[in-house]
Each structure stands twice: as C-alpha cells, then as structure tokens.
Amino acid sequence: MKVAIxxxxxxxxxxxxxxxxxxxxxxxxFGFGFAYTEIGIGFTALEEHGSTLPDSSFEAAxxxxxxxxxPVSHLDYPAREKGGLNPSGELRKRLDLFANIRxxxxxxxxxxxxxxxxxxxxxxxxxxxxxxxxxxYTGTGEVHVTADVTIAMRxxxxxxxxxxxxxxxxxxMQRRKKVTVVxxxxxxxxxxxxxxxxCREVAAxxxxxxxxxxIVDAACAHLVRRPEDxxxxxxxxxxxxxxxxxxxxxxxxxGLAASVNAGDGVAMAQAQHGSAPDIAGxxxxxxxSLIGSTGMLLEWMGANRKRADLVEAGRAMLAALxxxxxxxxxxxxxxxxxxxxxxxxxQVAKAITDAG
Ligand code: NAD
Numbered sequence: 001m002k003v004a005i006x007x008x009x010x011x012x013x014x015x016x017x018x019x020x021x022x023x024x025x026x027x028x029x030f031g032f033g034f035a036y037t038e039i040g041i042g043f044t045a046l047e048e049h050g051s052t053l054p055d056s057s058f059e060a061a062x063x064x065x066x067x068x069x070x071p072v073s074h075l076d077y078p079a080r081e082k083g084g085l086n087p088s089g090e091l092r093k094r095l096d097l098f099a100n101i102r103x104x105x106x107x108x109x110x111x112x113x114x115x116x117x118x119x120x121x122x123x124x125x126x127x128x129x130x131x132x133x134x135x136x137y138t139g140t141g142e143v144h145v146t147a148d149v150t151i152a153m154r155x156x157x158x159x160x161x162x163x164x165x166x167x168x169x170x171x172x173m174q175r176r177k178k179v180t181v182v183x184x185x186x187x188x189x190x191x192x193x194x195x196x197x198x199c200r201e202v203a204a205x206x207x208x209x210x211x212x213x214x215i216v217d218a219a220c221a222h223l224v225r226r227p228e229d230x231x232x233x234x235x236x237x238x239x240x241x242x243x244x245x246x247x248x249x250x251x252x253x254x255g256l257a258a259s260v261n262a263g264d265g266v267a268m269a270q271a272q273h274g275s276a277p278d279i280a281g282x283x284x285x286x287x288x289s290l291i292g293s294t295g296m297l298l299e300w301m302g303a304n305r306k307r308a309d310l311v312e313a314g315r316a317m318l319a320a321l322x323x324x325x326x327x328x329x330x331x332x333x334x335x336x337x338x339x340x341x342x343x344x345x346x347q348v349a350k351a352i353t354d355a356g
Pocket of ligand 1: 072073076255270274275286287289334
C-alpha cells in the first residue's frame with residue numbers, strides 16, 4: 001500500500017516522524033507492507049520549487065492510496081501569486097475531500113476541561129463556505145475593492161450541503177442516532193437557508209435519527225453546558241472549524257484532536273491543530289492528534305474497501321493511543337506529562353506490539 005506523508009511546517013516533521021514510527025509497529029503486526037513516500041510541501045517546497053504545493057507534490061499525493069498531512073504554517077505564507085498556496089485547502093478542494101470528520105470525546109483516565117463525559121463527532125463541509133481558496137472557479141473569494149475596503153464571499157451549494165448532511169446522517173446511524181445541524185440562518189438567510197433546506201431533506205429520509213438545529217453562537221454555549229447531549233454535529237466549513245477546536249479542547253487538549261478528510265474513495269489524515277511554531281524543533285509536541293488521525297484513516301479505508309484487516313489495524317492504533325494516554329507517566333507536556341514526541345510515539349508503538 002502506497003502511503004504518502006506530507007510533513008508540513010513547524011512541528012509537522014516531528015509529529016509525522018512519530019506517526020511513521022507507530023505505523024511501522026502496525027505494519028510489523030499486520031503485515032500490510034506499507035511503501036512510504038515523503039512529499040515536500042510548505043516552506044521547504046517554497047524554497048526549492050517556488051510554491052508551498054508544487055504540481056509535482058500534488059501529483060505524488062494524488063497517486064498515493066493513503067495520505068497523511070502534517071500541519072502547515074499558512075498564516076506566514078506569502079501571497080498566492082508568490083507561491084503561498086495552503087496545501088491543506090488545495091488538497092481538500094482538488095481531491096474533493098468534502099467531509100472533514102472530527103471526533104471529540106473525553107477519556108475516562110484523562111482530565112477533561114468539563115465535568116461531563118462526552119463523545120461527539122463533527123461533520124464539517126470542507127470544499128466551500130467562507131474559505132476564500134475554495135469559493136471560486138478561478139481566483140479567490142476575497143476581493144480588495146479599494147485600499148480600505150475588502151469583501152469575503154461565502155459559497156453554499158445544494159450539492160455540497162446535501163452530501164455533507166448525508167455523510168453526517170450515515171455516521172449517526174452507526175452511533176447514537178442524533179444529528180445537530182449548526183447554522184446562522186437568522187443572519188445568513190440565503191446561504192444557511194439553503195444549507196438548512198438540504199439538511200432537512202436528508203433528515204426526512206432518516207426518520208430513525210433524532211434531528212436538532214442550533215444557531216452557531218448558542219451552539220457554543222450548549223457545547224460547554226451540555227456536551228454529553230451531542231452525538232453528530234453537521235455544519236458548514238468555518239463553523240465546523242471553530243466548533244471542533246472548542247470541542248477538542250473541552251475533551252482535554254487540542255493536541256488530542258484527530259480528524260480525517262474524506263471524499264468518494266479517498267481520504268487524508270490530518271491533525272486538527274496547527275503547526276505550533278512556538279514549540280517547533282524542541283521535540284515536545286504531542287503527536288497524538290496525527291497518530292489518532294492515521295488510525296481513523298486506516299479504519300475509514302478498511303470500511304471503504306471492505307478490508308477487515310485495515311479496520312482492525314485502525315482500531316488497534318486508536319486503542320493503543322487510549323491505553324498510552326491513560327497512564328499519567330506516558331503523557332506529553334501539554335497534558336502535564338514529561339515525555340517528548342518520539343518517546344510518546346514509542347510507547348504507542350509498544351502498546352500496539354504488546355496487544356498483538
Ligand atoms: P496552533 O494549533 O498551531 O497552536 C495553538 C496552541 O496549541 C499553541 O500554543 C501550540 O503550541 C499548541 N499546540 C498545537 N498543537 C500542539 C501539539 N500537537 N502539541 C502540543 N501543543 C500544541 O495554532 P496557531 O498558533 O493559531 O497557528 C500556527 C500556524 O498553524 C499558523 O500558521 C496557522 O495558519 C497554522 N494552522 C494550520 C492548520 C493546519 O495545517 N491544518 C490548522 C490551524 C492552524
């Protein structure tokens with residue numbers, strides 16, 4: 001199986017190497033025979049090829065069967081016309097990875113930021129919304145009208161709204177059968193009006209699933225007040241991006257937050273957090289998010305290709321991560337522990353081997 005790793009910027013190379021170490025243990029146990037390719041993106045690619053996502057890197061990513069994307073420092077990239085493309089947005093858009101699936105759950109042995117125990121998954125639409133690099137056929141959704149006037153456009157389509165709602169309801173059918181749609185239709189009457197219309201149509205086809213709607217600002221309060229009531233949240237791009245950071249931090253730490261970007265037959269593991277330049281190069285970043293995302297990726301690929309061994313391997317990765325995090329002596333500093341990035345990954349790899 002061809003696995004492409006795109007390390008990215010900041011802590012990206014460190015947490016990617018840690019994830020590779022864990023994947024090696026998975027491969028030793030399950031015998032998949034992973035063939036790795038490392039694909040240059042971000043500042044290293046900008047220096048070498050004049051772009052943070054050169055065409056050669058995109059083509060190599062497209063050829064892979066499994067994609068693992070490290071975080072990128074796109075806040076510091078130059079303008080698009082000077083080579084500063086956001087690899088994360090570009091890959092999601094060009095590979096049509098329309099569903100960003102972001103679980104957030106408390107763990108019994110790990111302190112959370114709320115007294116409650118909860119287990120939710122956010123389905124975030126990934127290909128349009130307020131994201132300037134995903135709105136237009138050519139150009140971007142931001143316009144500089146005069147030196148002092150700027151405009152950002154938000155694109156919401158029936159096609160994208162219906163397919164994220166379908167993915168969310170399919171996810172809920174495998175869980176506790178409840179979907180909460182988060183919107184701002186009171187202000188964004190047309191765009192969130194269309195989004196809600198599509199979600200309601202999909203809800204009507206799933207009478208077994210409990211359906212709820214919340215306005216995004218109130219949703220933040222409800223998430224903090226009663227996180228245990230949420231099962232699946234379905235929302236547009238930017239709201240999902242923001243709500244998922246809130247949900248993961250409530251569960252313990254943003255450093256734990258796994259996610260997968262899924263399309264039809266192709267998916268990409270990606271940590272929820274950014275490139276953390278403040279701690280880059282120190283070997284102290286928590287790699288749990290990218291390791292967990294890679295576990296989700298294997299599980300997703302297994303379900304998609306009807307390969308029970310891949311599903312089992314993905315679950316083994318996630319279970320090893322949980323077992324490692326349960327022991328206060330094997331946590332990284334963001335969780336009050338003392339382990340560095342590599343030492344933590346070695347513990348997860350050992351837990352995989354020991355369970356085999
Ligand atoms: P960030 O998520 O990188 O960091 C926020 C805080 O969380 C920092 O204090 C950081 O040290 C900490 N943190 C994040 N990940 C951690 C980990 N794995 N282990 C321990 N601590 C961790 O957010 P930011 O500082 O706002 O953004 C930094 C850069 O990342 C920016 O250039 C931004 O554009 C980019 N970014 C990229 C992605 C992505 O690639 N998917 C997502 C968000 C932000």
